[in-house]
């Protein structure tokens with residue numbers, strides 16, 4: 001929907017767009033992160049949020065898509081279950 005500006009389920013062209021998607025709560029970090037990682041040592045550990053989401057909702061049927069943003073902030077973090085699986089063929093260049 002983000003690129004086509006059309007719902008793939010009902011063909012509607014009426015979309016709600018929420019940038020960034022937020023989870024209503026009473027914290028001061030309302031935007032939903034893609035993932036988190038831990039930084040610091042034994043005495044002071046901080047949770048760092050990485051990335052976020054934009055939400056696209058069809059105004060007619062309700063079909064929804066989340067699109068990740070801020071992926072340049074992503075770092076592998078095995079302790080929080082974040083890994084990058086890259087199956088790119090190293091023999092192939094950027095033009096396939």
Ligand SMILES: [Zn+2]
Nearest residue numbers: 007010058061
């Ligand atoms: Zn729809």
